[in-house]
Amino acid sequence: MSSSTNQPEFFAPWHVHLGDGEIxxxxxxLLQAIEATGSxxxxxKQVDMTYKAAWDAVEIMNNLAGEPLVNRQHGGKGGGGATLTQTGLQIVTMHERLSAMQTMWMASLENTDADILPLMRRIKMQTSARNSFYGTVETVKTGEVNAEVTLKLQGDDRIVATVTADSVTRMGLKxxxxxxxxxxxxxxxxxKQQAKGLISARNFLCGQVSRITEGPVNVEVVVELKGGNTLSSIITHSALEELKLAEGEPICALIKASHVLIGVDE
Structure with missing residues (x-):
């Protein structure tokens, strides 16, 4: 089942394809459970995820949907409330309707001799990269060997990548x-913000610390950017102490353009 370009596309078993992000x-x-519990x-717990995995999923969904699906209210460790945005509610409502329709359809086949009907499947993009964003190519500056591609994300955040000129042609980047x-x-x-004039990294994205998860070796710091996107960074415990980071503190993320990988759907 599909709809117009700006509407979600659903597949059975139900995935939602919103923009270029798949849920x-x-x-x-998880979205259903957040709506039901407000937490x-x-x-x-309802969907058998860890607290960290659930927040990771929320941040990825917000990024890939191109707009927030979940509004967050930060609380203490393991706490904090959450509500769905209007778009999030619409997705949950549609998912429930389609699931009910699917149940009825499957029930109608119980007494038939028909072979199992093939279901349409969409190949999901899987990647080990912790940070995944989608956006629209804003500019492409091509040189003899490499090209600089600027991608506009939601909320006017931008990220710059360096790719080969061949990649620009092969992927149709424009x-x-x-x-x-x-x-x-x-x-x-x-x-910190004051370091901006002292670094050579092409990407200097600022926001505030959204979440800190300390592990036995390293620390994961999630930064919520001004445009609403989130970035995850792995740093050492000593770096955490030196930067004096805490939730709500302003911080900037530095990324070399050569460390940004670009991909497009076929």
Whole structure:
């Protein structure tokens, strides 16, 4: 089942394809649970996710949908409320309707001798990169060997990537084309705003610390950018102490253009 270009496209078993971001059935169930409980921690328990995995899923869904699906209210450790935005509610409502229709359709086949009907499946993009964004190519500056591609994300955030001139031609990169930007968390360097004039990284994206998860070796810091996107960075415990980071503190993310991978849907 599909609709117009600006509307979600659903597949059975139901995935929602909104813009160029896909929400899996498990994440759809997470959205349902958030709506029912008003809490990410309680929703995580309902769908058998860890609290961290649930927040990771929320941040990815907000990024890939091109607009927030979940409004967050930060609380203490393991706490904080959450509500769905209007778009999030619409997706949950449509998912519930389609699931009911699918149940009825399957029930109608129980007494027939028909072979199992093939269902349309969409191949999902899977990547180990912690940070996944989608946006629209704004500019392409081509040189003899490499090209600089600027991708406009939601909320006027922008990310710049350096790719080969051959990649520009092969992927059809030009202004207006929708593309993916992938960045490994270990490639994201954190710095204070005043360091901007002292670094050579092409991307200098500022926002505030949204979440800090300390592990036995490293620390994951999630930065909420001014445009609403989130970035995850892996740093050391000593770096966390030196930067004096805490939730709500302003911080900037530095990413070399050569560390941004660009992809497009076929």
């Amino acid at each position: 899996s059935p498990r994440r759809l169930h 990410v921690s309680q929703a995580a 202004p207006g084309v929708t593309a993916w930007a992938l960045v490994k968390a270990s490639w994201v360097v954190l710095a």
